[in-house]
Amino acid sequence: MEMAGEARLQASRELVWDALNDPSVLQASIPGCESLERTADNEFTATVVSKVGPIKARFAGKVTLSNITAPKSYTLTGEGSGGAAGFARADIEVSLDALEPTVTLLRYGVKANVGGKLAQLGSRMIDAAARKSADDFFALFEKQVDGLAATAAPAVNGAAFDVEALMMPVTEEPVVVNAPAVAMPAAALAAQADFAPSAPAAHAPHLVPPAAVQPSAAGYQAEVMDVLMSEKIKVWISDQVAVVTLNRPNSRNAMTYAMWLALPSIMAALDRNPDVRAVILTGAGKDFCAGADIPEFEKVRADVAQATAYEVAVDACCDAIAKISKPTIAVLRGYCLGGGAHLAMSCDFRFAAYDAMFGIPAARLSIIYGVKGTRKLLSLVGLPQAKRILYGAQRFDAAHALRIGFVDQVAGSAAEKDGTSTSIWERIFGAKRRPADGDPMAEARAFATSLAGNAPLSMGGAKYLLNGMAMGTGVLDLARSEALIAAAAGSDDYREGRAAFAEKREPKFQGR
The missing domain is CATH 3.30.530.20 (START domain)
Known part of the structure; x- marks a missing residue:
């Protein structure tokens, strides 16, 4: 049995x-x-x-x-x-x-x-x-x-995330290898090629203070610090997997301007951390992210200049997610709308709950979805579906999102929801309802853990090549590509991989 x-x-x-x-x-x-x-x-x-x-x-x-x-x-x-x-x-x-x-x-x-x-x-x-x-x-x-x-006394699995490190001043010049640092000023980031990852961890730039993430955001420094200190964005690291949680559940985790500005620094810190091999992005409570915090638009997006600066900040945030050299997985529950969809599309993979709901309501707000977000949508679902999503501004469920390629995996099913997966013998003999195998976080963590054992240099290089190719040859820096390939071939991890293969054991990669 x-x-x-x-x-x-x-x-x-x-x-x-x-x-x-x-x-x-x-x-x-x-x-x-x-x-x-x-x-x-x-x-x-x-x-x-x-x-x-x-x-x-x-x-x-x-x-x-x-x-x-x-x-x-x-x-x-x-x-x-x-x-x-x-x-x-x-x-x-x-x-x-x-x-x-x-x-x-x-x-x-x-x-x-x-x-x-x-x-x-x-x-x-x-x-x-x-x-x-x-x-x-x-x-x-x-x-x-x-x-x-x-x-019991409060206990925490895993490692604490050092928020103070995000607020340390830059003490040395950043080291950059043919690519912009994740935490560069947003205006500079916007001018760079899409999806160029940050430098490998061994050569990662020092973190730029959050106030410098956006040149026009000096007045928002206090709000950015509040995001970090009050855990409007939480970070938890366990088993080489970092979980970044948007933490405004009462507002369906809608992104404030300060959150858009703070997230690139968090991603840069995780990219530098050798104990992190994969990153999961999710939302607290029942939702992933309902998009931008529209009630604050009167303050942060009241005119054309502010609207332009806001879109630059959104693009810099989503670029930071896309550019990190480590695999990223979005865990999607409840609403994933507008800017939340851009965050999700910036991740390498998207694992959704069966009750997740998606949509890009820009056409209902007289907003044109940004160039980078539109490009990501097009690469995922193709031209006809992208037009349906952007023209119609209608919401679609997880099953439809899976069919069109917007998400990679949907956890759970209607049968599990109503309990019909319990067998007749279990019902006759009084068995209790078992938890359904439908938790996208559990599935995402299992997937992330499986990736964490692979060679970081290989995954980072593959990510750079694939993202560059998906965006067109004009985005892919061939010289940088060859440098990444050569660095991997000369790495300690390459020697470890060969030795492990010969000795019929699991390799232990160090990312160098």
Whole structure:
């Protein structure tokens, strides 16, 4: 028998890991568990009363933990004998993904064998009983974790993002390799070729203070600092993946002028950070981003000059996302409209929830969508669909976005939403509804983690070449392309890749 499932827990990964290794928590979570005692570092003895159909028995056995990679995964093996009732053995693969600082996705896969009278009950009854036991375990385990989280000191998965570093003055001249720095003044950025990534991390320029991101934005320095200090944009780094969250959920994460100005500096800092191999861009709460903060237009976009400066800031922000040398993934829930669509299109990949809603309402505001945003839209969906989106100013759902190529992946489905994916046997035997495999953040993190193990120089170079080619040959700097290829060929990572291949092991790349 094999089965798999998952549970979303409102606690840090470290706390969940400790709970999974705590005998008292496990005993309280295992249905029918009378005792669970540690006999060695990774071994326990257990007594469990279990009922499957007409058979009820007390099973005595042991539990062993192996393949331990703290705090991410382990294998739990349980073996027990119920006398005349038979015997059972289960190997359970458990993994923990840190979706947010205090949200953990627990995944499990079970392979089990039974013998004796239990085996005579038939696979359907055994499978249904096993599924119900698993659901009951995670419901009880979640209650235990909730109790621990309520009394524990605040814990944070991953590394803190150094906001103070964004406000440090430039002490040296920036080093640039045939490409503009991500945090250059926006007017200069706008004049450069599209999609030229920032220099590799080893040669990255020092961060330009946020006040210099936009020459005409000196008066907005305080607002930019407020964005960073009040976490209107939050950054969290875990497992070599940085999650950048637009954090104005009460305004559907609409982008203020100061947020457009602040985001390039954040992206530049992440590009320099060797501990970051991929970046996820998302929104807090139920939405990704409803676009620009239109209520502030009277202040920041009241005339032609301001409107032009505003569009320059938007382009510089989206260029900063597109130019970062690391893979970027947009996780899209709820509204993704207007400027939010430009942010999403600037990422390398877009993972959407099934209830995400898209649109570019420029035609309803007498605004012409910017040149760079329009070019990105055209490259994704083609000319006829781009015209439909821009002329019609109508919203479209995630299924349509996937069909036309606006997004790369949609998590979940209508069947999962209404619960019809639960089997008839699970409903008959009272199994609880399992969380659907429909979380775009979980899928994006799994994808980002898979990319994080690849060679940074290879991915950065491929990104530069592909983006340059997609925008036309006039955008691609052939000399820079050849320099990137040569640098990768002479890198320590290239030697490591060859050695790992010869030794039949996973490579450990350092980005140099």
